[in-house]
Every structure is written in C-alpha cells, then in structure tokens.
Amino acid sequence: MAGKSEGLQDLSTVYALEPLAAADWLIVGPVAWCILIGALLLMLRKRTDVQPLIAIPALVVLVLMTLGLVWHVAANGTQTMTMGRWLPPFGISFTADLLGAFFAATSSLVALAAGIYGRSDVDDSGRRYGFYPFLLLIMAGILGAFLTGDIFNLYVWFEVLLIASFGLLVLGSGRKQLDGAVKYAFLNLIATTLFLATTGYLYGLFGTLNMADIAVKASELRGTAPLMTLVTLYLLAFSMKAAAFPVNFWLPASYHTPRLVVSALFAGLLTKVGIYALLRILGMLFPFEREELSFLIAIAAVLTMVLGVIGALAQNDIRRALGFLVISGIGVMMAGLALGSPAGLSGAILYAAHSMVVMTALYFAVGIAARLGGSFELTSSGGLYTRHGLLAGLTLVLFFSVAGLPPMSGLWPKIMLVKASLDIGAWWLAGAILVTGLLTTISVGRIWILAYWRPAPPDRSGDAGASPLPLGATAALAGLVALTIAAGVWPEPLMALSQEAARGLIDPSAYVLSVFPAEVQP
Template identity: 85%
Template sequence: MAVNSEGLRDFSAVYVVQPVSSADWLVIAPVIWCILIGAVLLMLRKRTDLQPLIAIPALAVLVLMTVGLVWHVIGNGTVSMTMGRWLPPFGISFTVDLLGAFFAATSSMVAFAAGIYGRSDVDDSGRRYGFYPFLMLIMAGILGAFLTGDIFNLYVWFEVLLISSFGLLVLGSERAQIDGGTKYAFLNLIATTLFLVATGYLYGLFGTLNMADIAVRAAELRGTAPLMTLVTLYLLAFAMKAAAFPVNFWLPASYHTPRIVISGLFGGLLTKVGIYALLRILGMLFPFEREELSFIIAIAAVLTMVLGVMGALAQNDIRRALGFLVISGIGVMLAGLALGSPAGLSGAIFYAAHSMVVMTALYFAAGIGGRLGGSFQLTHAGGLYTRNALIAALTLLLFLSVAGLPPFSGFWPKIMLVKASLDIGAWWLAGAILVTGFLTTITVGRIWVLAYWRPAAEPDEMTLRTIGEMPAETTPANPLSVGATAALAGLVLLTVAAGVWPEPVMALAQDAARGLLDPSAYVLSVFPVEASQ
C-alpha cells in the first residue's frame, strides 16, 4: 500500500471502482428480497387476509431468483460481490459457488411449498403473530448462510435464522411448544456460543474472516498454528446444529411440537445449514484437518444414522418418528464428509438436497394424514388409504424415497456413498448405510401398514379424548385443503423427477464437490489480481 511523504497511507488501491453487472446482483438479491418482504408483511400483520397473498407470490419470485443464480454460476463460475466499496479482505463479501447456489435454490423451492401449505395450516391467529414474516426472515438467514463468503457473517445469518425459528417454534403458545422451544433454544444457543468462540479464535490466528483468504493462508499456518483445535470446535458447533450424535437429543424433543408446516420447514432446512457449514469449513478451508478427523466423523456418522432410525422405529407418534428420520439422514451426509473424496462429497451434497425436499414433504403428508385420521398416534390411526387414496399414494412415494429405494431421489446419493466407501475399503461404513436403509424401510413400512393400510377402528373414549386434545388444524373437522395437497404433490414431483432423471442433479453435486476440493475458482472470484499473478 502506498505511503505519501507525510506518512499518510493511500487507501485508493483497496477501493472497488468497477461497476457491478446486473446479473451479479443475483448474489445478494434473494437475501434483500426476503428481508424487504418480511418487513412489508410485518407492517401488515393485522391484515391476515393479505399475508398469504403477498408472501406466496414473493416466494415464487424467490425461487426464480435462486434458480437464476444457479444458472448464472453454471455459466460464469463462482461469483463474488463485496460490500461497502472495500476490496476483500477489508470488505465483507458474498461469494457464491455452485454448492451455495444449489442449496439456495432447493431451499427456496421448499419455502415456496411451505408458504402454500401454511395458508391452510396456520390460522388467523398464527398469521397475526407472524408466521409469514418469520418465514421470510428465516429464509433470509438460510440464504445468507448459503451465500456469504465471510465466516463472521455466516455466524450473523445463523443468528437471524435462529431468532426467526424461535418465533415460529412457539407460534400458538401451547405448553408443548413452550417446552420444546426451551430445549431447542438452550441447545442451539450453546452451539452458537461455540461457533462464536471458534470464530474469535480463528480471527486471532488468521487476522481475517474472509473464507477465500483463509483458504489461501491455511497452508501457510499449518504446522505453526493449532488448527486442529480450531477445526474441532467448529465440528462440535456445527454437529450440534445439524443434530449429529451425540448432540442430537434436542431435535426429537422439539420438532414435533409446532404446527406441521413449521416442523416440515425445520426438518427440511435447518439441519442442512449445519451440514453446509461443515462442508464449507471442513471440506474447503481445512481439508487436511478434516482428513485427520475423518475416522471420528465416520464413527459419529454411523451412530447418527443407525441410532436415529432405531429411534424412529420405536415411536408411536408419527411426528416424532419423522424427527428421528431427520437425524438418521444427517448421519448419511456426515458419511460423505468423512470420506472427503469427490464421490463422497457429491453424494453428501445430493443427499442433502434430497433430504430438504423429502423430509419437508413427509411432515406435510403427516399433517394431512392427521387431519384425515384425527390423530398422529399409530395406535389410533388407520384407514387413511380409504379416506383419501391420492394422499396415501403420495405418502407411499415419499416413504420409498426416504428409504432410498429406486426410482426416487434417495436412491442415487446412497449408491454414490456406498461405492465411495467401498473404493477406499470402508466396508463397515457402506454396510451402515445399507443397514440404515433397510431399517428405514421397516420404519416407514410400519407407519404405512398401521396408519394407511389397516382399517380404521371405531373411535373409543381414548381416541375421542386424543382428538379433543389435538390442535385445531389437525382435527377431522378441518377440510382437506387443495393448496396443501398441491404443495405436497409438488415436492413429491421433485423427488420423483430427481430419481427418474438424476443426471442433472448428480452433475450439479459433482461440480459442487469439485469446487470444495479445489477452491482456486472460489479464491479467484474474490482475489482476481492476486490469484492471476
């Protein structure tokens, strides 16, 4: 940096002076859009009739933005935008590679379906107390986490989505929601504190929080700085947010308590933000430290997937069973992170996108089934197939997909992960994935037989009491919504399409994995001058 004769520094060299192309505004447009629409909905919180009429089209626009971002990144490579006219690492950057764009587009599709489903699942009271504003703000946090290129801002966006999730979790103020929200908040605040401590430690070691800068400087500090301690802190923090063993007990204690649309949104998206952070920090920034921890990550993956599905098999409440299936899926993704190979990481990325769609859809299907049958308890459910054959068929397709059976989206990433495990001789990891798939098939088969195929029993006193204690939106008096059915059908169509025609999704996942393993394009987008020299 130049210094003049009076000893004053010339900062002109670190200013951004080039105009930003219109397409590059897609990097930050989704986050700005969510915050803007959330603010509008908050101002109109008393106009509950207008809330869905504004939010649902806005979510449709969000899908177009994120899909356009994916197309832009495919055509132009990793894109970076730095705020405040300061060049990185002085300025705060949003840096979007194929991994971030792919996850952003998938999560936007899920949110769009949730907005449609929520129109029938959330009553006027829920809208008045902020369902749609919180939905837009939680999407701002999720998308901000996927698109940021700065670790401290990753922490900030985690805070945004966490605060919004608190509001959604207690929407309705029922005792079970308050109890579940307390457990959820306490454990996530611990994870957030660990994240903040690790980030402060990282800044003390590197003097920067820009991810591209860290990716370059990590090799210089390796061997002289305690990077293993730093990475272990991040692993623990994000494993807790992703609900991995042994810090996963908060999820089944809380995800069954809110309204179904909120449970679906949480089960589909929130834990995947933790997985994304692990892929980004361990997979791209600290690959050598990830390799040293690979066996520990693999053990955690096996325990997460196996104990998760065993917990689901033991449940009588369908919502609780789905919560344990969310945990089991996290173990499958961790297996890909433990492998660290192109095939392993691409399998984890593919499976994460699959889980976003399928787990959200399963919660939606459970909500519709609860309306039809009047209970989420398997002991009181039955006859759902005869009551609505279409919903039963859609649910069966989702069950086959979550079990990893062909020709659905859950089949291909598991095949990729099994092959990647066998390629390095990790037969026990491949076996755990296959055993988990078998146990998942038994779990969802049990739910199907008891809730859908078994004839409905005559309601006894216990059943009537159970129905009377259910929230209003799950009682048989509430008619089946066309919008809720359409949202469910749309998500089912995505998992079927990705299973029948997996090549585009597989190619996206493989290119995203290569971007993690070779971050040169990521660094080049942030530091074009330095990287070209």
C-alpha cells in the same frame, strides 16, 4: 470487486465502476428480497387476509431468483460481490459458488411449498403473530448463510435464522410448544456460543475471517498454528446445529411441538445449514484437518444414522418418528464428509438437497393425514388408504424416497456414498448406510401399515372420510413429491451439479480467484 489483502490499491483496478449487470445482483438479491418482504409483512401483521397474497408471490420470485443464480454460477463460475469501499478480506463479501447456489435454490423451493401449506395450517392468530414475516426472515438467514463469503457473517446469519426459528417455534404459545422451544433454544444457544468463541479463536490465528483468505493462509499456518483444535471446535459446534450424535437429543424433543408447517420447515432446512457449514469449513478450508478427523467423523456418522432410525422404530407418535429419521439422514450426509473424496462429498451434497425436499414433504403428508384421521398416534390411526387414495399414494412415494428405494431421489446419493466407501475399502461404512436403508424401510413400512393400510379403529371409522383433502396443502405436497420423482427418474443434471459443487470444495482456487482476482494478487 476484490483486491489484495494488504497495501494500497487503485480502486479502478478492483471495482466494477460501470453499472452491474442484472445477473450480478442475484448474488445478494435473494437475501435483500427476503428482508424487504419480511419487513412489509410485519407492517401488515394485522391484515391477516393479505399476508399470504403477498408472501406466496414473493416466494415465487425468490425461487426464480435463486434458480437464476444457479444458472449464472454454472455458466460464469463462482461470483463475488463486496459491499462498500473496503476490499477483501476487510469488506463484507457475498460469494456464490455452485454449492451455495444449489442449496439456496432447493431451500427456496421448500419455502414456497411451506408458504402455500401455511395458508391452511396457520390460522389468523398465527398470521397475526408473525408466521409469514418469520418465514421470510428465516429464509434471509438461511440464504445469507449459504451465500456469505465471511465466517463471522456466517455466524450473523445463523443468529438471524435462530431468532426467526424461535418466533416460529412458539407460534400459538401452547404448553408443548414452549417446552419444545426451551429444549431447542438451550442446545442451539450453546452451539452458537461455541461457534462465536471458535470464530474469535480463528481470527486470533489468521487475522482474517474471509473464507477465501483463510483458504490461502491455512497452508502457511498448518505447521505452526493449532489448527486441529480449531477444526475440532467447529466440528462440535456444527454437529450440534446439524443434530449429529451425540448432541442430537434436542431435535426429537422439540420438532414435534410446533405447527406442522413449522416442523416441516425446520426438518427440511435448519439441520442442513449445519451440514453446509461443515462442508464449507472442513471440506474447503481445512481439508487436511478433516482428513485427520475422518475416522471420528465416520464413527459419529454411523452412530447418528443407525441410532436415529432405531429411534424412529420405537415411536408411536408419527411426528417423533420423522424427527428421528431427520437425524438418521444427517448421519448419511456426515458419511460423505468423512470420506472427503469427490464422490463422497457429491453424495453428501445430493443427499442434503434430497432431504430438504423429502423431509419437508413427509411432515406435510403427516399433517394432512392427522387432520383427516384425527391423530398422530399410530395406535389411533388407520383407514387412510381406502378413504384418501391420493394422499396414500403421495405418502408412499415419499416413504420409498426416504428409504432410498428405486426409482426415487433417495436412491442415487446413497449409491454414490456406498460406492465411494467401497472405493477406499471402508466396507463397514458402506454396510452402515445399507443397513440404515433397510431399517428405514421397516420404519416407514410400519407407519404405512398402521396408519394407512389397516382399517380405522372402530371409534374413528368415520373420521378419515369426513372432510376432503385441503386443496392448498395437498398442492404443496404434490409439488414436492413431483420433485422427488423427477430427481429419481432423471438424476443426471443434479448429479452433475453436485459433482461440480464437490470439486469446488476440494479445489477452492475458483472460489479464491473470485474474491482475489489473479490480476490484482501479489
């Protein structure tokens, strides 16, 4: 379904004229499904009792579709679907490689957990004002970003998820939510404007926005076009989106303000879309420019991870502490991008998938704990271990995982990144990753001791045991905890998947051939 960049073509040589196999529809199916169900839920916005009954089964279907896409891509290689009768690079293409499919499946699992958790966290007013439609719309934007093969359409899907995130952020219209939304919107709109302007600059240089076409033409233009300026602008724009140093101050100022399920969804997914864009554009399209900027990226990575965890240590509000831990994790992923080796990129990919699950689950756990204990403040918390042992155990597993302690999922990507750093003699980068892990252990240990282990304050001694664990929210939390345990105990399949995805970034020939098949290339 692709062809030459120029000249007339016999469409029968480039288009699939026979009916497509069901598996091929998985390339665009997840995005279309999210838009369709989101529109249906919007029409039923007044039927607040019906919305979760439609949204949660629809999210189960979405998980099955994205897992099927991973299987399809792993078995048959990178897959491309081009819409309409405009051949690439002019037509709109969706291209699913292992990186995009892996991130799409992981984000769908997180969205399913958020949909289940939202049944108890979002009241009728929140449902009436669009929680479930916005959830499906934000997933359409996230999945579209992971699966598009065109940089301008990457911008479009960023806009879709940004619009949906605004709706989720102000759900409830409280003063703190509106204040957080203003800070969130300001920096994200600056980043989006910079992204659009840089994309216009790219089009002026390349005459195309198709990623496969850019990957081919970049080597031809490297000596004549100012590609370093272009890549630096993209690095700044996506660093803002990912909340990397020094443009990360918007995240801890906004992520603690919305409902817990919204904070969890944002922490798990939104910053990872920025990381994905950095991996795709710097890692695959402009690897030589990334190499030139590698030291700068590494410095930003170290400052992001270290200052993030120090910020977490300084917080009394647990939600704010988790926001800083999200930032610290972004620094770990950027360390893999700075390394640029197969081991470094695969470590960054695996850590991103781990962070999607674990950071979402941590917000879930904190939300349940605050509901039972009555406060997000460490100075007002305590006693949860003796009163709710199951919640305390699930939270402890997540603390082990976010700190990178064995045998949880956070251990293996950090080992991969430390080894990749030492392999090229970047001992200081490996040291920063290890020091960050130690400080993260201290940070989450502090939360555990103050909020769970110590006795409850006298004025709250009866609060923590007053109500049982919410069934749906606890089930969503337990499901994500099970995933991080499984990924820690049996990491080989995910490690192999991330390594293959990293190879696809370093050698994009399969990606290019999927869009421009060899038999129709000039």
